[in-house]
Amino acid sequence: MDGRDLLEADPLRSFGVFAEHRNFTTAARELHISQPSLHVKIRKLAAALGVELYERDGRRLTLTVAGERLAAYALDSRRRAEEFLRELHHQSAPTLTIAAGRGALRWVIGEAIQRVGHRGRRVQVITADRDAALTAVTSGQADLAIVAHDPPGRQVEAMQIAAYRQVLVLGDGHPLAARGQVRLGDLEGLDLVVPPVGRPHRRALDRALLDAGVRWQVAAEVDGWDLLVHLAALGVGATVVNGCVGLPEGLRAVPIHGLPDIRYWATWRPPRRAVVQDLLDQFGTGQ
Known part of the structure; x- marks a missing residue:
């Protein structure tokens, strides 16, 4: 057991791994526990929260709305634990994960990513269209998404970063x-x-x-x-x-x-604001 394991609640961590794979066998193998044990952990977690966390669609397992929200929370918790441990041992700032299309990465935010990188920030990129980029943010897979045209929905925070004729x-x-x-x-x-x-x-x-x-x-x-x-x-x-x-x-x-004009928006979930702030500052309008 490492430091990250000690900082995460076991049922929450187990559900986060299950949510990533949507498969009990694979998740149990990654967690080094039996499949029945994983079933029990998630069933007890759902009962304690008073919500269903997943449902069956034929042979597929899909997360409920509550399950999606809990999965994002679990991933946030894992990332915060990792970030705390890095800070504790005087390591570099947490990796910034950005979901965006190829055009946005190349012509809209390329210089901002370069400036952040020169300051020592490690950046991970997920190439995705608008829908996939927003899903990556709401699911916790990405810290920040860059999307074009209409502003994203109310479940995330957003600011306009550019507009082009x-x-x-x-x-x-x-x-x-x-x-x-x-x-x-x-x-x-x-x-x-x-x-x-x-x-x-x-x-x-x-x-x-x-x-x-x-x-x-x-x-x-x-x-x-x-x-x-x-x-x-x-x-x-x-x-x-x-x-x-x-x-x-x-x-x-x-x-x-x-x-x-085609408008571009940076969007993130409120818990990740501190993580994305230095990139937002590169656009000149971060608060």
Whole structure:
């Protein structure tokens, strides 16, 4: 038994391991106890709390809402124990785990991560889309998520860290490339490289072009700002991205009048505020 084990309540720690695997056999093996013993621990914990912690869906085990909340609390407790032990032995600051998309990591928060790293902070990254990033935060797998478009829900804290105009990206030789600005109507008849159906950026773009009565064609569907721009550079079609995205030689970005700015939010659960504060400070608006 190590120092971390002594600082964590045994039933809570056991449930945290079970919640991670959603499997009694695997969790019991990791905890070095029998499967019946683990069943008893979790059953007693649920009875003491007066809630159901998991349920069966066919052969699968899924956590209830209360189980999800307790799993996040268990992970917080484990991390706080680890952080305390590091501080006790004068080790480095706790690792900061960030969930974000590739574009946000590269063009929105890349410099902030670099500055934090130069100050000795270790950073772990989870590459995830909006839904997966928010799930990583609410489940306790990530300390901080970076998401675009709409602000996250009330179950987490959040602040806006950036906003960028949307731009039309096309080759230097295209007639629209010489414009200082284009309107939605100017996209009539264009072949566009767009994200797959269902992605937030695609939904917003579809709605805006439909409302403006603009007819256009799908040239290709790919996920990620970098791939959208790459295919535009290959001449597959024009694309619409946010203004922070870097462009290769031969492409031009023209601001689009009529599309809203794309906003980025940093979001975290209140118990992790102290852990994420130094990164928030890099955006100039941390409190």
